[in-house]
Amino acid sequence: MSWVNAIIQGILIGGLYALFACGLSLMFGVMKVINLAHGDLAVVAAYTALGVITITHVPAVWSFILVVPIFAVLGYVVQRTLIQAALDRSVLTTLLVTFGLSVVIENALLQFASADSHSLDIGPLVSDSIQIGSQISIAWLLLVIFVVAVVVLLGLQYFLSSSRQGRLIRAVADDQEAAQLSGADYRHVFGIAGAIAFGTVALAGLAFGMYSSFDPTIGTDQLLLFAFEAVVIGGLGSLWGTLVGGILLGVVQQIGAQIGPSNQVLAGQLVFLLILVVRPQGLTARRSTA
């Protein structure tokens, strides 16, 4: 693989990372919750899709039609019940509860699905690729995933900036009490944000499951950390920041892999550390908040 190829790969996979990250970023931006179970939710989505496919024999590519809405609804419910209850206590409690949730999910998956890794079989699409010149080979699937991710992020950005509900979400994120005084039930708005977060992470989990393989612990081993790194690198406060962060992380990881296959994840971690040291607010944020 050439360097150019690596960079292109990195950009494309960065879109997926951004899709992972946007839910994490949204939940933190709106309700100040860090969902430590975020990565595990993606894995659960992938396992759910696996189950759905096994039972209904629907082609894997269509599984998201069922799984994503289910997860969005689940997100609303979990936010309004479990996470709201923890929020009413304190920030510490939300961390502990989501951490507990993460452990419970992983061990439940280990219990019911075994530690083997699986993949969502989408048939020949996995290995199809576009050839550009002699050096550049782009996997179709990855390209599709990238496009989907960007479209979703664009849609989300549009929703937040131009719709009434999006405006309410931003208002509640700015000042929850003032939003109440304007008639907004912030718990409902939190629920919507939770639904979006769960829905997007489910979509990302399915995409990941198609492109790569998953097992019960990968949610915390990789996905959560990647999502988090993308957010920190890109900067809080905007979806574009998350996209930039995701792409940069992807590119750095692929470059690292070029240097040596075992360097992939470490390269990403080191860049994350660098940003932390040099510009903790992230690349795109203007204010120095972290």
Next chain:
Amino acid sequence: MTAPGRAAAGEAAVHPAPGGGPEPAQVTRSRRTTLWAALGALVIVVILGYLPYLVLSGTTDFLVNVFVLMTMASMWNLLAGYAGLVSVGQQAFVGLGGYIVLILSNHAVEPFLGLPVAVAGCAVVGLPVWWLVSRLRTGYFAIATWVIASIFELIVVRFPSLGGGTGASLSGFENLDPTLLTAYTYWAALAVVVLVVLFVYLILRSRLGLVLTAMRDDETGARSSGARVPRTQGFVFVVAAAGCGAAGAIVIISQLSIEPTAAFSVQYSAEMIFATIIGGIGTIEGPILGTIIFFALQKSLAQYGTWYFIVLGLVAMAVALWAPRGIWGLISERFGIRLFPVGYHLWPAGEQRPRGRAALRRRSSGTAPAGPAEASRGPGDGPGPPPG
């Protein structure tokens, strides 16, 4: 006049009565129950010390695990319950402590000598790590600690001399009789946990402890009172790193081998967090009680495999939501007892504070001394009343 037991130092009378007349109000650091607790603790430690002569190695090995978790839980409690630093990455130092002992033993240093070096080494490494992660606030701080642990693991794996990805075994004990090794390991673990708990107790009793308790109750309030919050947090972070390093050193000595995925596993965090939360965050007794409950649960659920962690996680979540002070918090509030006296007790004027042997006798019904002067809110209670 000092009462017996190691817990009764530092009593202060506000205005000593000139002689005759009603007792003036007094402020002391301990009361009757703590004297009993101190005596009890001493007895327990002595008994524990004799255990290797009394029981089979299976029991002492089990107890080593208990002591290790108790150490880690106490450290996490100090971090999250007092300094407000919720870390899910302490396994970085647990693994590091183990690997320091490994490196030293590869250079012909006796592992038990490696233990204090591991402690010091982790403290030293803790400084730059703190500098890195201190830039982030609560939630992101938590994940950052996790990332750091992951980085440690990724770095260690690249060194073949440390066993790379498959791990290595600990040398240096070949000439030691296995029974003796078990006993020495046990005593080392016991020493570590006793020292750690004692250290935590002494910190919390000191002026630093006052700052930490203030931070536990209200960080903003603590800052505005002039407490050096970031510096204190950094100190606690380094102490916690050292404490977890000690635990990690005991782990490798006890297991005689180390493997990167297990050494830096987030499982350690899960265990120390759950033990602390269930036991009671923000108190010294909490992590100790929590560890005991943890292992009791483990024993009873062991045959169900991963179920035990699921149950543990659910219990921890439930406790965090509905009993944020933990089991010890419930007990302490109900019966008003505190085993490690870190606060102050106010004996109102006119009340006879029992001295000498009378202090050991059960007080008959009647006026009970006023509760401790510390604030009684825990860290999980959210913000206090609004200002102004």
Next chain:
Amino acid sequence: MTDGPVTESAVTESPVPESAVSGEAVLLEVRDLTVHHGQLRALHGVSLAVAPGEVYAMIGANGAGKSTLLRSIAGLHKPTSGSILLDGQDLARLRPEKRVAAGIVMVPEGRRLFPSLTVEENLQVGASYARPGPWRIEGVYDLFPWMRDRRGQLAGQLSGGEQQSVAIGRALVANPRVLLLDELSLGLAPAVVRRIYQTLPELLASGLTVLLVEQDVSQALRIASHIHCLLEGQTTLQGPPGDLTAEEIEGAYFGLAGVNGPGGGREAPA
């Protein structure tokens, strides 16, 4: 005559006072309200009645409980005892956002605009749960003409006085029946405050009733139809401005017993 500040025994809990605009129905009524902040008692047995179309001003020193009263009416604070009634309906079970639908809208202390939203977006949020009524966003631009040109600017970049206008506009577009204004003048230059208060007649003309908290006593006296003074959570004086002397107000404000006679606080003659 008693010495020292007004004590609890000196001030009796005031019975529900008759509205100063006598004979009119009462729109908003507070009965014997007691509110605690944790262990601190912020309000003790406070009662008031606001008639439609009134400008009812709460005055008092810092910490007297004025903002707590407003916040309790808005639903942000749960009272320990007592009741709050709108048109005779007890609001106790209504969450703050539901009270907006009932017609109580508060402009909070410190403006509390949404800084990352534009001026127009702030107004749009205010209109999100609006009741039917005369106020629209365009109407707010008519009231504050400068706002029309700056509608796309981020609210966080406005000056204090401009933010205050936007905050009022945000409340107006919800078409409240009772507008609660909390410390309008805080942090603003007197000229700015005066200009803002000059819009009050237009608000009243549209059918609003105003209950406001004001630090600046002279400002309150200028615009209010009824004055209510709090000290340490209790009522010390109330009545139309014309019926109150400067000494009475001063005494009630600072809690100087003896100024108003052995009873401490007094009410205006009905």
